[in-house]
Amino acid sequence: xxxxxxxxxxxISVDYMYVEGSSNPVGWKEKFSxxxxxxxxxxxxVGLWIxxxxxxxxxxxxxxxxxxxxxxxxxxxxxHQIKRLMESGNQRCIGCGLCExxxxxxxxxxxxxxxxxxxxxxxSYTINLGRCIYCGYCAEVCPELAITHGQDxxxxxxxxxxxxxxxxxxxxxDQFRAGKQKEFAGFGSVSPxxxxxxxxxxxxx
Ligand code: SF4
Ligand code: SF4
Numbered sequence: 733x734x735x736x737x738x739x740x741x742x743x744i745s746v747d748y749m750y751v752e753g754s755s756n757p758v759g760w761k762e763k764f765s766x767x768x769x770x771x772x773x774x775x776x777x778v779g780l781w782i783x784x785x786x787x788x789x790x791x792x793x794x795x796x797x798x799x800x801x802x803x804x805x806x807x808x809x810x811x812h813q814i815k816r817l818m819e820s821g822n823q824r825c826i827g828c829g830l831c832e833x834x835x836x837x838x839x840x841x842x843x844x845x846x847x848x849x850x851x852x853x854x855x856s857y858t859i860n861l862g863r864c865i866y867c868g869y870c871a872e873v874c875p876e877l878a879i880t881h882g883q884d885x886x887x888x889x890x891x892x893x894x895x896x897x898x899x900x901x902x903x904x905x906d907q908f909r910a911g912k913q914k915e916f917a918g919f920g921s922v923s924p925x926x927x928x929x930x931x932x933x934x935x936x937x
Pocket of ligand 2: 827829
């Protein structure tokens, strides 16, 4: 058994390898001679040649953003989208408030009221995008698949207090009619074979 004393006195330097390097030049003569030596030995031109050789290969690994964009994962959590029912075009959100409750950044605020026939109606829905951390919990918890994350990640603002209203996130009616509402493949999404199993979205009235 190794004693603490042995542990303290152990020599761990036996396997060390000493790499001999050149010492830093002292004085202008030594510095000048080092520059001269390095220049004449062609190190600079070797570096330039390597850069030039790689350039000639035209094997470019960079993209010209924003003209070119890399594909992003379908599970990427970008700007939220509020979805409509496929059949009627009405908004799917029923104002249950689960997304508001689960939001860890406390950035969702929903206002509801009694509508006609005593049913709950959502009259305001805001997400403070300056606070949102895009965790995806709201999309995951939503029982109606009403709030999801889209793939639009280009949203910046000079203002911290940047609110977005439901009207800006919800699928515009003209796009919905043109069949452009895309279901989300990530958090809170329907399963890939949902079309075979579900003929109508829940609450299709
Ligand atoms: S993504 Fe997360 S932080 Fe953003 S609104 Fe949803 S629950 Fe809140
Ligand atoms: S969890 Fe879904 S249905 Fe409930 S209030 Fe949020 S968006 Fe609307």
